[in-house]
Amino acid sequence: MTKHNHEFRDPVHVFVRLDTDERRVVDSRSFQRLRDIHQLAMTYLVYPGATHRRFEHSLGVMELATRVYNVVTDPRNLKDYNNTFSEIVSDRKRLDWLSVLRMAALLHDIGHLPFSHAAEKELLPEGWTHETLTKELILSTPIRQELEKMDLQAEKVVKIALGPEAATDFEFSPWETILAEIIVGDAFGVDRMDYLLRDSLHTGVAYGRFDHYRLIDTMRILKVPPPSPGSGEEDKSGDFSETSIPEPSFALGVEEGGLQSSEAMMLARYFMFSQMYFHPIRRIYDIHLKDFLAEMLDGGRFSTDTEKHLSITDAEILAKLHEAARDVRSKGHLHAKRIIDREHFKMLYERNPDDQKANTEAGKAVYEALCDKFGADKFRHDSYRQKGGPPNYPVQMRDDSIVSSLAISEVLKHLPLVSVDYIFADREVFPAAEAWLKKNRKDIIKPILKEAENGKAT
Amino acid sequence: MERLLKDALVTRLMRELRQRGSWCGETHIQKANYFLQELFEVPLDFRYTLYWYGPFSFDLRDELTAMRADGLIQIEPVDPRFGPRLKPTDKAEKVQELFPRSMAKYGPLLEFVANKVDTKNVAELERFATGLFVTRKLGQEASVESRKDKLMRVKPHVKDKSAIGAIQDVDSIIREAQALMLEQAQAQKPKSAPFP
Numbered sequence: 001m002t003k004h005n006h007e008f009r010d011p012v013h014v015f016v017r018l019d020t021d022e023r024r025v026v027d028s029r030s031f032q033r034l035r036d037i038h039q040l041a042m043t044y045l046v047y048p049g050a051t052h053r054r055f056e057h058s059l060g061v062m063e064l065a066t067r068v069y070n071v072v073t074d075p076r077n078l079k080d081y082n083n084t085f086s087e088i089v090s091d092r093k094r095l096d097w098l099s100v101l102r103m104a105a106l107l108h109d110i111g112h113l114p115f116s117h118a119a120e121k122e123l124l125p126e127g128w129t130h131e132t133l134t135k136e137l138i139l140s141t142p143i144r145q146e147l148e149k150m151d152l153q154a155e156k157v158v159k160i161a162l163g164p165e166a167a168t169d170f171e172f173s174p175w176e177t178i179l180a181e182i183i184v185g186d187a188f189g190v191d192r193m194d195y196l197l198r199d200s201l202h203t204g205v206a207y208g209r210f211d212h213y214r215l216i217d218t219m220r221i222l223k224v225p226p227p228s229p230g231s232g233e234e235d236k237s238g239d240f241s242e243t244s245i246p247e248p249s250f251a252l253g254v255e256e257g258g259l260q261s262s263e264a265m266m267l268a269r270y271f272m273f274s275q276m277y278f279h280p281i282r283r284i285y286d287i288h289l290k291d292f293l294a295e296m297l298d299g300g301r302f303s304t305d306t307e308k309h310l311s312i313t314d315a316e317i318l319a320k321l322h323e324a325a326r327d328v329r330s331k332g333h334l335h336a337k338r339i340i341d342r343e344h345f346k347m348l349y350e351r352n353p354d355d356q357k358a359n360t361e362a363g364k365a366v367y368e369a370l371c372d373k374f375g376a377d378k379f380r381h382d383s384y385r386q387k388g389g390p391p392n393y394p395v396q397m398r399d400d401s402i403v404s405s406l407a408i409s410e411v412l413k414h415l416p417l418v419s420v421d422y423i424f425a426d427r428e429v430f431p432a433a434e435a436w437l438k439k440n441r442k443d444i445i446k447p448i449l450k451e452a453e454n455g456k457a458t
Numbered sequence: 459m460e461r462l463l464k465d466a467l468v469t470r471l472m473r474e475l476r477q478r479g480s481w482c483g484e485t486h487i488q489k490a491n492y493f494l495q496e497l498f499e500v501p502l503d504f505r506y507t508l509y510w511y512g513p514f515s516f517d518l519r520d521e522l523t524a525m526r527a528d529g530l531i532q533i534e535p536v537d538p539r540f541g542p543r544l545k546p547t548d549k550a551e552k553v554q555e556l557f558p559r560s561m562a563k564y565g566p567l568l569e570f571v572a573n574k575v576d577t578k579n580v581a582e583l584e585r586f587a588t589g590l591f592v593t594r595k596l597g598q599e600a601s602v603e604s605r606k607d608k609l610m611r612v613k614p615h616v617k618d619k620s621a622i623g624a625i626q627d628v629d630s631i632i633r634e635a636q637a638l639m640l641e642q643a644q645a646q647k648p649k650s651a652p653f654p
Contacts, residue, residue: 228481
């Protein structure tokens with residue numbers, strides 16, 4: 001008997017189920033390639049369990065997207081908004097959009113380069129990202145044809161997979177914005193939910209866990225509280241004239257009872273970033289890998305040709321890396337050796353509150369001074385400041401009023417932000433650089449006037 | 459433009475807005491920076507796309523979060539019914555002091571923008587900013603009618619009369635901005651030397 005429903009066993013979600021049409025997309029070359037892309041680049045060199053791949057993460061994102069969709073489009077949960085979105089007025093339409101969402105979730109990462117984010121910015125041509133490659137692949141004939149067999153438009157799948165931030169050449173309806181938010185949303189995107197849970201499980205860093213069952217059960221599509229007074233809630237003349245009402249905006253939020261689980265997710269994110277994703281040794285391995293690839297690849301960059309993209313995975317890069325580490329004549333030998341023989345640069349300086357207070361760009365100042373003194377090839381600077389918006393999402397209170405999460409949650413109000421500034425030094429100069437920095441740090445980090453009062457910038 | 463100078467300009471603009479009684483939430487900051495960038499070509503390099511309440515920059519959203527991480531701005535949630543306000547800190551003032559020439563050069567432009575945004579509500583900002591977005595897309599030579607139609611296509615809740623008003627406001631403010639830039643250019647021109 002032909003089987004129409006299939007399932008994968010999954011360590012996070014137990015089962016991920018899919019039908020035969022969806023299974024064909026999973027079996028496509030673009031998706032199977034994700035079996036050979038590590039989710040966390042070379043993190044396994046620090047956390048040995050982190051050998052999981054984009055393949056299972058993508059299946060997990062599809063599973064979670066389905067669970068969220070089924071909760072937020074349940075007519076009992078939509079309450080007053082049942083007729084707001086014409087896209088889901090019938091069960092048939094609701095299921096059609098679910099198919100779009102599931103495929104978008106499944107395919108959202110197919111453009112990833114080998115070793116995921118490790119080297120994306122510097123190793124792709126200007127204007128290209130893994131999202132651009134994802135778009136190209138979804139729109140390419142093999143995937144497009146599979147989607148058409150399911151009566152799905154590839155363009156719609158691209159929009160929902162990437163969202164308004166990455167799919168800038170598409171216009172989004174309010175409904176499409178919400179669907180994209182289910183996958184890549186800043187607050188409750190299931191991409192983030194899955195990677196936190198999965199990375200936590202595989203690395204053994206328990207901070208990434210949170211009660212996602214409770215969180216998903218309490219998620220709702222809600223009207224966003226107006227950004228300021230006089231935005232349609234009230235009017236100078238006391239009425240609701242058209243001139244005072246902006247476009248109504250909807251977003252994913254939570255019921256009041258889900259506030260704590262949403263706070264737990266935000267805290268999980270903070271802890272995972274500060275403890276694991278920005279672990280200094282993990283970061284320096286990424287930098288050595290990037291240096292290796294810049295020397296090894298033709299023209300120092302990955303190709304954006306989809307065929308070439310599909311032909312290169314972590315497996316090919318790892319083979320080259322081992323080869324180069326053993327052969328002094330190979331391109332990128334030095335960087336490969338640093339990774340394979342664990343001779344990575346050591347952390348010499350990291351961001352700290354005292355230096356930050358004196359100079360916002362203390363890390364940059366220290367890095368430049370060290371390069372001047374000992375030579376630029378002996379140091380690497382890794383600087384990151386958190387992106388995305390504040391944890392501001394609508395919360396539906398028990399009396400049905402909708403308020404801003406930031407206004408009612410003390411946890412969210414005081415949620416720390418992740419920012420790092422690491423300087424790594426070659427072991428050869430480390431002792432001398434360390435001593436020199438200790439002696440000169442105060443002078444180095446003094447803020448300098450960037451521009452003279454009159455005349456040229458200093 | 460270097461990041462620290464960008465931060466100095468954004469925080470100074472926030473200060474100007476707050477001094478004029480603006481709510482100074484993210485929507486106000488988003489639109490004010492859009493005007494600064496588009497009306498005066500200040501090279502902030504924030505990419506804008508149509509999103510919440512008109513033109514919105516995810517780059518600027520990221521930069522605001524980064525500025526919070528650096529202690530240059532703070533969130534001020536004041537009323538649960540509305541979005542949070544944002545406030546520049548004393549540290550932001552110190553950063554601004556590192557760029558005396560740029561502050562002098564861009565100061566009048568920041569004040570101009572702050573005067574236009576000040577106490578406008580979000581609906582007004584949305585219409586005006588989207589009107590400017592549409593004008594940039596179609597060109598100022600495009601008729602008021604065609605730009606109004608485009609504005610109503612991307613913001614269907616805006617009614618005919620308000621859309622025309624927004625486009626007319628855009629044209630008038632572009633003229634004012636051009637006059638201010640001309641005035642600035644003339645003031646900066648070196649005085650011609652007398653004949654020997």
